[in-house]
Amino acid sequence: MSDIHQKIQEERDSARTACEASGSSSAECAAAWDAVEELQAEASHQREQGVEKTSFQKYCDENPDADECRVYDN
Template sequence: MTTLDLVQAAVNSGTKTIEEAIVEAIAEARETCDINGSNSAGCAVAWDIVEELQAEKSHKKQATQHKTSLDNYCAMHPEAVECLIYDV
């Protein structure tokens, strides 16, 4: 199991938030790069983990976007004139 898998498992289990995981991953990436050098494979992997976590946060944010009043109305009344969509 990779470090990224462990971090995502902790986030999914509710042990920590995605924001906390990102902050920890950034600190770990900086430490790894300081120890191994900025051109090392370990440094690249550590920053890839940060990037993956940030992408996951972005995907979750997009998935939970709030519906507008019109969206809610159309969900309850799809036949309403305001909700009809025409292809031309």
């Protein structure tokens, strides 16, 4: 996980450099910050995946129409 945090920091530094060189409203600056946001989203996704699902949750993910997996709203 620290590897992705290192990559995020590198991309932040790169984005700051790109914005200083080409201006804060340039396409290069926007693209560089988009790359940072994508890495941050991936880090968040990896954190969410770190929570292990139970066997029942996995079964319901694979069989959402199974009787025992149905959710009824009252």
